[in-house]
Amino acid sequence: MFPAERFPRLLAGLGSVYDDAAVYKLTDELALVATLDFFTPIVDDPYQFGAIAAANAFSDVYAMGGQVVLALNISCLSECLPPEIIAEILRGGADKVAEAGGVLVGGHSIDDKEPKYGLVALGFVHPDRVLTKAGAQPGDALVLTKPLGVGIVTTVLKAGQAKPAHVDASVASMLKLNRVAAELLQQGTTHACTDVTGFALLGHAWEMAEPSGVQLRICAGKIPFVPGAADYADMWLFPAGTANNQHAYRDHVGFDPDVPEEIQQLLYTPETSGGLLAAIPPEELDALKARFAAANEPLWVIGEVVTGTGIEVSM
Ligand code: CO
Ligand code: CO
Ligand code: CO
Numbered sequence: 001m002f003p004a005e006r007f008p009r010l011l012a013g014l015g016s017v018y019d020d021a022a023v024y025k026l027t028d029e030l031a032l033v034a035t036l037d038f039f040t041p042i043v044d045d046p047y048q049f050g051a052i053a054a055a056n057a058f059s060d061v062y063a064m065g066g067q068v069v070l071a072l073n074i075s076c077l078s079e080c081l082p083p084e085i086i087a088e089i090l091r092g093g094a095d096k097v098a099e100a101g102g103v104l105v106g107g108h109s110i111d112d113k114e115p116k117y118g119l120v121a122l123g124f125v126h127p128d129r130v131l132t133k134a135g136a137q138p139g140d141a142l143v144l145t146k147p148l149g150v151g152i153v154t155t156v157l158k159a160g161q162a163k164p165a166h167v168d169a170s171v172a173s174m175l176k177l178n179r180v181a182a183e184l185l186q187q188g189t190t191h192a193c194t195d196v197t198g199f200a201l202l203g204h205a206w207e208m209a210e211p212s213g214v215q216l217r218i219c220a221g222k223i224p225f226v227p228g229a230a231d232y233a234d235m236w237l238f239p240a241g242t243a244n245n246q247h248a249y250r251d252h253v254g255f256d257p258d259v260p261e262e263i264q265q266l267l268y269t270p271e272t273s274g275g276l277l278a279a280i281p282p283e284e285l286d287a288l289k290a291r292f293a294a295a296n297e298p299l300w301v302i303g304e305v306v307t308g309t310g311i312e313v314s315m
Contacts, residue, residue: 011130012064018133018211019123020063020194032126036117038074042230043132043171043273046085051119051295052174055272058100061273063195063276064183065131065153066123068100071105076116082288089117100179121258127172129186129281131193136212136279140191142307143288145181145298148201149266150174155239156232164255164259167186172224181276181299184291188284196274200245204277205311206252213283215308219261220263222302241270259315267313279305 011031011248020033023155037057041049042100058068073093077086097104099121107119150170156162157170185193192212198202209216245268263309277284280288285301 002193012132016225020060020133021066023130025127029126030275031125033061033064033123033125034120035060036074036120038076038116038119039272040114040116043157043167045074046088047092048171048175051096052092052171052273053118053248054093054096054100055175055177058096059178059195059197059273061121061123062178063193064125065129065182065186065190066124066125066153067179068097068102068121068123069184070122071097071102071104072120073104073109073239074116074118074120075107075109076112077109078113078115078186079111081115082284087199093119094118096177100177106196107181116146131185131190131278132211133192133194133208133255134211135181136192136208136214136216136305137242137281138214138283138305138307140279141282141285141301142216142218142303142305143278143280144175144196144223144275144300144302145178146173146196147224147226148196148271148274149225149269150274151200151241151269152232152238152266153226153228154161155271156228158238159183162232163228168169178276179295181292182296184288184297185276185278186289187291189281191281192279192280194277196271196277198241198270199248200242200270201277202311203245203249206249207277208263208277209252209309209311212305213309215306216296216303216311217305218311220259220267220313222300223267224300230262233266236262238265238269243269245270254310254312256314259313264313
């Protein structure tokens with residue numbers, strides 16, 4: 001972590017791998033959440049790419065329990081690109097900022113042959129309500145707010161082999177803000193929270209288990225997947241990032257023998273703009289489920305927190 005005595009207002013951040021965003025206390029009532037993210041196009045439609053990049057960038061604010069207030073564009077787009085394509089990417093981002101309830105207040109552009117787009121996201125959270133990965137306790141339920149599998153679907157899309165219906169479902173999932181999910185989590189007690197992105201479910205789960213000093217038990221049979229993900233997993237069309245994540249985290253993950261190899265690989269596959277993964281005290285779970293159901297927000301219970309270390313996956 002960080003030398004708290006030197007940065008008494010810094011509630012999270014300073015390079016800790018265990019924080020989704022930096023959190024800086026402004027007053028006893030208000031803390032600033034700061035993060036950024038940008039990447040190369042993952043879908044063909046420029047408007048959707050811009051909007052997904054924004055939803056993905058904001059996700060780390062939501063993972064800290066905050067809400068987005070300001071955003072800034074990071075635009076690395078070739079001047080050779082048709083101006084209408086650039087305009088569509090920026091329009092997608094701007095619309096998503098508005099949907100988040102934030103204000104787009106500027107940005108910076110450079111000429112870049114390989115297009116990249118993303119945003120700086122600034123949010124607010126109450127200093128006493130900051131959600132980190134470090135608070136999971138034995139007995140907690142593990143909940144997830146989006147299905148997994150968009151990483152394999154977008155990989156197959158890049159290879160030109162994905163079915164349009166599969167792409168549409170993954171795009172819809174990536175476009176969805178974690179805004180409401182974060183609000184609903186904040187209406188009760190949440191012991192730990194993060195979002196599922198490039199390190200896959202298992203990498204991000206380990207980032208929660210480790211600083212919390214607990215073991216996460218995940219039931220693979222309860223995990224939702226976007227349409228097509230299981231088909232492409234059967235065809236073994238995983239991105240290179242799957243093997244990288246497996247290499248990085250396998251020492252911390254145990255699988256029951258009946259968890260199929262394809263499912264194991266899916267759980268190591270990078271996600272983009274994934275859902276929130278949260279540890280919920282068991283006595284609060286029914287109320288949380290009821291709040292999500294009333295708001296028409298999806299929620300899956302995918303496991304539990306126990307004493308121990310690392311991740312154990314059963315079927
Ligand atoms: Co994150
Ligand atoms: Co991030
Ligand atoms: Co500038």
